[in-house]
Each structure stands twice: as structure tokens, then as C-alpha cells.
Amino acid sequence: MLSIDCPHCGPRDENEFRYGGQAGIAYRPETGDEEWAAYLFTRDNPRGWFHERWFHTHGCRTWFTVHRHTVTHEIRKAP
Amino acid sequence: MTHPDFLWHTPDPKPAYDVVIVGGGGHGLATAYYLAKNHGITNVAVLEKGWLAGGNMARNTTIIRSNYLWDESAALYEHSLRLWEGLGDDLDYDLRFSQRGVLNLAHNQHDVREGRRRVNANRLNGVDAEWLDPDEVKRFCPIVNVSDRARHPVLGATLQRRGGIAKHDHVAWALARKADAYGVDLLQNTEVTGFEITKGRGTAVRTSRGRVAAGTIALAAAGHTSVLAAKAGIRLPLQSHPLQALVSELLEPVLDCVVMSNAVHVYVSQADKGELVMGAGVDAYNSYGQRGAFHVVEAQMAAALELFPIFARARVLRTWAGIVDVTPDASPIIGRTPVENLFINAGWGTGGFKATPGSGWVYAHTLAHGTPHPLAEPFALDRFRTGALIDEHGAAAVAH
Numbered sequence: 001m002l003s004i005d006c007p008h009c010g011p012r013d014e015n016e017f018r019y020g021g022q023a024g025i026a027y028r029p030e031t032g033d034e035e036w037a038a039y040l041f042t043r044d045n046p047r048g049w050f051h052e053r054w055f056h057t058h059g060c061r062t063w064f065t066v067h068r069h070t071v072t073h074e075i076r077k078a079p
Numbered sequence: 080m081t082h083p084d085f086l087w088h089t090p091d092p093k094p095a096y097d098v099v100i101v102g103g104g105g106h107g108l109a110t111a112y113y114l115a116k117n118h119g120i121t122n123v124a125v126l127e128k129g130w131l132a133g134g135n136m137a138r139n140t141t142i143i144r145s146n147y148l149w150d151e152s153a154a155l156y157e158h159s160l161r162l163w164e165g166l167g168d169d170l171d172y173d174l175r176f177s178q179r180g181v182l183n184l185a186h187n188q189h190d191v192r193e194g195r196r197r198v199n200a201n202r203l204n205g206v207d208a209e210w211l212d213p214d215e216v217k218r219f220c221p222i223v224n225v226s227d228r229a230r231h232p233v234l235g236a237t238l239q240r241r242g243g244i245a246k247h248d249h250v251a252w253a254l255a256r257k258a259d260a261y262g263v264d265l266l267q268n269t270e271v272t273g274f275e276i277t278k279g280r281g282t283a284v285r286t287s288r289g290r291v292a293a294g295t296i297a298l299a300a301a302g303h304t305s306v307l308a309a310k311a312g313i314r315l316p317l318q319s320h321p322l323q324a325l326v327s328e329l330l331e332p333v334l335d336c337v338v339m340s341n342a343v344h345v346y347v348s349q350a351d352k353g354e355l356v357m358g359a360g361v362d363a364y365n366s367y368g369q370r371g372a373f374h375v376v377e378a379q380m381a382a383a384l385e386l387f388p389i390f391a392r393a394r395v396l397r398t399w400a401g402i403v404d405v406t407p408d409a410s411p412i413i414g415r416t417p418v419e420n421l422f423i424n425a426g427w428g429t430g431g432f433k434a435t436p437g438s439g440w441v442y443a444h445t446l447a448h449g450t451p452h453p454l455a456e457p458f459a460l461d462r463f464r465t466g467a468l469i470d471e472h473g474a475a476a477v478a479h
Contacts, residue, residue, distance in 0.1 A: 001372045002364075015374050019363035021318070037464040041316040041407045045305035047367045070319075070366050 002073060008060040020053030023065040047071060086252050087131075087259035092266055095292035096124045098446055099284050100299055101271050101307060103127025104136040105247070105432060106424055107299035108254040108265075109439020110446070112170075115261035117440070118447035123263045126286060128270035132251030135301050138401035139432040140324050140346060140358040142337055144181045144242035146201050146208055147474040151457040152410060153204035158454055159437025160241060166436055172253035174245045175351055181242030181337040182211070182220060184386070186231045190342055193473050194237045201239075209238045220336050222389050230385045231343050244337060244348050250435060274311045274421065281311065281421035295446050296421045302367065302402030304425035313416050315425065316407055316463050320361040321371040321400040322429050323379075327393040329353035334387075341473070343382035355393060357383060361403065361429065371400040403428050408468040409475040411438070413455040414445055422446055423460070430475055 002014035022043040028035065044050065050070050055063050067076040098114060100107045103125045114120040127133075143163055145156035167174045185191045194210065201208035213225040216236045225233040259265055266288070274296065275283040283292045300307050302319045330353050339346035344360035359379035362371040376398055384391055406412060406426035411434070413424050424442045427434060441452035451459060462468055 001374050013374075014372060021365075033464050038314070041463045042314050043316075043318060045315075045318050045365060046309075047303070047306045050365060052365070068364070070364075071368050073366065073368055 002075065004054055004066065004075065005077070006056045006059060006062060007064050008062050009056060012056070012059060016056060016058040018055040018057045020055055020063065023051040023053045086256040087265050089267065090264045092124065092269065092286065092288050092291050093264065094290075096264070097122040097294040098297060099123075099291055099293035099295070100125045100297045101284065102299035102301065103131045103265060103267065104134050104299065104301060105132060105251055105254070105435040106301070106427070106438045106442070108132070108251060108258055109435050110297060110299055110424070110442045111258040111263045112254050112261070113439045113443035114447060115258060115263060117443060120447055121262040124291065125258070125263060125265050126269045126271055126284065126291075127265070127267045130267050131255055131265060132248070135401040135403065135431065136247055136251050138324065138399055139247060140348070140356050141244045141247050141432055142181065142242070142339070142346060142348065143176075143245060143433040144239050145206050145433070146181070146183070146197060146237060146239045146242070147471055148197050148200050149469050149471065150204060151469050152471050152474070153201060153206050155437055155441070155454050155458070156434060157204065157206050158440065159434045162436035162440060163245065164241075166250075170253035170257055172249060172256070174249045174253060176243065176245040178241050178243040179336045179348075180219065180238055180240045181339065182216065183237045184216070184223075184233050184338065184340040184342075185235045186233065186340065186342040188234070191234050194235060197474060198237050207239055207241050209240070211236045211238050220334070220338060222333060222387055223338060224386055224388055231340070231382060233386075242337060244350075246351070247432065271307060271310070274418075276311060276418055280419040294420070297442065297446050298421070298423045298425060299442070301425065301427065301431065302404045304404050304423065306367075308416070308423065311416075311418050311421055313418060313421075315412065315423070315460070317404040317412075317426055318365055319367055319402050319404050320364070321366045321368060322358070322361045322403045323371040323375055323398060323400045324356065324358040325376060325398040326350070326354035326356050326396050327390075328396050330355065330393060333389060338386070340382065340386065343386070345379050345382045345386065347383060347387070354396060355390065361405070362400070367402050369400050369402055405429070407463065409471045410469040411458050412460050413438070413442060413458040414451045414460060416460060428475060
């Protein structure tokens with residue numbers, strides 16, 4: 001189980017959180033089909049460091065970003 | 080005692096092949112086999128970074144069924160199931176294919192409606208399906224707890240009698256042996272490090288054992304497809320997650336069918352040797368780590384014990400995880416990519432094993448003709464642009 005450092009509550013167990021996938025996806029309403037499809041369905045899926053969103057469902061209900069390695073699962077603070 | 084004969088050779092890479100398949104798992108081996116058998120294309124290499132069938136083919140829970148909701152999926156998975164029914168003879172190998180019946184349990188009114196709808200849809204598509212009420216579930220599988228006081232009461236179940244399990248290692252070995260006999264080069268410990276693309280056209284694969292020119296390049300790399308596709312400059316609507324499974328110690332026969340439950344994320348069968356084979360839901364986060372968290376296994380065991388009180392004293396022998404590539408609509412992606420001559424077969428998510436022969440069949444056709452097999456056509460990458468999604472979250476059994 002991951003230990004995730006919530007910016008409000010401090011380190012807590014992973015099962016208090018919900019996963020939110022890739023961070024930093026900007027809303028793009030005015031685009032063509034190709035861009036719209038990419039915005040809706042395509043996300044980075046790297047083998048390595050990944051900026052991702054977590055939601056402290058069973059805590060303070062804060063959304064925040066962490067920097068996590070998808071092989072070692074090591075978590076760094078997001079820069 | 081003498082060592083038994085090897086089932087396939089260990090050749091060195093040739094400088095060029097008509098088709099280079101990247102990924103020596105079940106789908107890659109089946110593709111190679113059907114390229115040779117159905118299309119007479121034998122100048123083929125299967126590149127595998129580790130050993131054959133050492134990824135998800137060695138990690139899945141071997142459930143085979145075709146009871147998917149939509150016409151496109153039913154056609155594809157039923158094609159695969161029909162191939163399974165003759166595959167042991169075809170490959171001249173005992174695959175331990177056992178059509179012992181697959182139950183999908185319903186625990187709430189939504190499950191009941193969804194299950195009944197799926198039974199009707201299956202029948203319209205010529206896929207065998209039945210709806211069982213709780214008493215019928217109990218008769219079919221006596222050890223399931225159908226008490227209405229259970230944490231997860233069983234309100235009914237779908238049953239596909241032709242569904243079942245097979246021995247995954249035998250499937251891989253049998254496909255590899257036949258492909259090898261046709262002249263396919265099975266290249267283990269050969270990792271793809273890049274692709275040569277000239278004027279939008281894939282022409283060669285760079286590997287840890289040198290450059291290999293390719294008439295056609297075919298990805299069949301499951302959870303690692305995104306990583307490979309990125310080397311060719313392709314972004315795909317795939318997310319990779321760990322999917323965990325476990326086996327118990329060896330037990331006397333107690334379970335002679337397959338039981339699956341979407342709502343509580345557990346699916347279980349008993350292997351020939353006697354282990355209970357159980358799968359869980361995916362771990363929530365993206366990962367290539369081939370391991371998952373124990374709380375996922377714990378939740379899975381809690382649900383399994385509610386459904387099967389008899390399992391209470393069974394001990395876990397080992398747990399593991401494979402990396403599954405999940406698409407937004409829980410259906411695979413088969414066919415062309417933006418790079419000409421570079422094809423993909425990916426996104427089978429949590430349920431690729433059942434599709435092994437069907438996937439290989441339609442992918443081989445697609446590679447041989449350069450155009451999608453009719454059964455593969457609806458599963459093109461382009462559906463995410465057109466919006467013609469094939470939403471199988473209900474039938475895919477494991478929540479994504």
C-alpha cells in the first residue's frame with residue numbers, strides 16, 4: 001500500500017484516496033474531432049516518473065498532484 | 080534421466096522478415112501461428128524481451144467465455160470460443176480446455192437487470208446464455224452462499240455452459256511449437272529498443288540483438304504497448320495498471336465451475352492440480368511494476384469468503400500481478416496506426432486470455448491483407464475519434 005502525503009492531512013494510507021490519473025489536463029472545449037478525442041481519451045502512460053492527481057476521499061477531500069514513479073512506486077513531492 | 084526435447088528452436092535473428100511481431104505472449108504466438116497456417120506467411124519473427132509467455136500469459140486466471148454485450152464483441156469473442164473448441168486437436172496438444180460453465184453473479188437489482196439484458200443479447204447473437212435464479216445457482220454450484228442475509232446476496236446469475244478454463248502454459252507451448260515447425264523464428268531475450276520509420280512507414284525494428292528489417296511490424300505487447308508505441312511516436316488511449324491474482328494451496332476438488340462477481344471483484348476456479356485460482360480488481364494507479372498492494376487482495380479475499388464460506392481455512396500460496404492495458408471502453412484496439420505498416424493489437428485489459436486464438440486469427444488476417452479482418456474492423460483505433468465506442472465495462476467483469 002502506498003503512503004501518500006496529503007498536503008492538508010500529512011502521510012496517509014492509499015486506501016483513503018481515490019486516483020485521478022494524469023495531472024495538468026487543461027479543458028479544451030473549442031477543438032476539432034482529432035483534438036477532442038485526444039482530450040477525452042488519450043493520456044500519458046509512461047514507464048517512469050508521472051505527474052498524477054489524487055483525491056483524499058476519506059479525509060479532507062482535497063485534490064492534489066504528486067510525482068510518482070510507475071515502476072518503483074516511489075513518490076516525490078510535485079515540483 | 081534425459082532431458083525432454085525442446086518444443087522450439089532458439090535461432091539467431093535474421094537481417095529481415097516479412098512480418099515482425101513484437102511480444103511473445105499468447106496473442107503474439109497465436110498471430111504467428113495463424114499467419115503461417117491460414118496465410119502461408121512463414122518468414123516471421125516473434126521478438127520477446129524475456130522468455131515466451133512470461134508476461135500476462137503466465138499471470139492470468141485462464142477464464143474463457145464469450146458472453147459480451149454488444150454485437151461486435153460477441154462476434155469476436157464467440158469466434159475465439161469456437162476456435163478454443165477445436166484448438167487442442169488443431170495444435171495436437173492437450174490444452175486442458177474444460178468447458179465447465181461460467182457463472183456471473185448478480186448481487187443487486189442493477190446487476191440483475193444488466194445480467195438479464197446480457198443473456199438476451201447473447202442469445203440474439205447465437206451465444207449460449209442462461210439466467211439462473213438463486214436456487215438454480217445453488218444447484219449448479221453448491222458451495223456458493225445464496226443466503227439472503229449474506230453481505231453480498233446472490234440474486235441470480237448468468238451462466239454460459241460453454242465457458243470454462245484452459246491451461247495457459249500448454250496453450251503457449253502448443254502455439255510456439257507449431258509456429259516454430261512452420262519456420263517462424265521465436266527470438267527470446269530480444270528487446271525492441273526503437274523503430275525505423277521512413278516517410279511515415281515502418282521499415283525496421285532496432286533490438287538488443289541488432290537491427291531487423293520488417294515488411295510489416297505488429298505490436299502484441301499488452302501492458303507495455305504504450306511504451307513501445309511511444310518509440311514510434313504514437314500516443315494511444317491506453318492506461319497500464321497492475322491486475323492481481325493468487326492461488327491457494329492444493330485442495331481436494333471443491334469447485335467444478337467458474338464463478339465471477341463484478342460487484343465484489345472476485346473470480347475463482349479450481350485448477351487441475353487443486354489450487355483455487357482467484358483474480359482481483361485492478362490496482363487504481365498506473366503502473367508497470369508487476370506487483371500490487373495487499374489491501375486489494377484483502378478486499379478480494381473478504382468478498383470471496385462471503386461468497387464461499389468453505390474457503391475460510393484455505394491458505395494463500397502465492398500472489399502476483401500482471402500489467403494490463405486498459406482502454407476507455409474496455410474493448411481492444413486492433414488494426415492500423417498512424418504509422419503505415421505498423422499495426423497494433425492491444426487494450427485487451429483484464430480479459431485477453433480468452434481471446435488468444437480469436438485475436439491471433441483476426442490480427443494475422445489484418446497483417447496478411449493490410450486491411451482489417453471484418454471481425455476486427457469495429458475495434459479500430461479510429462473509433463475514439465468517430466465516437467463509435469464498444470462499451471463493455473459491464474461484461475469485462477473487472478472494473479477499470
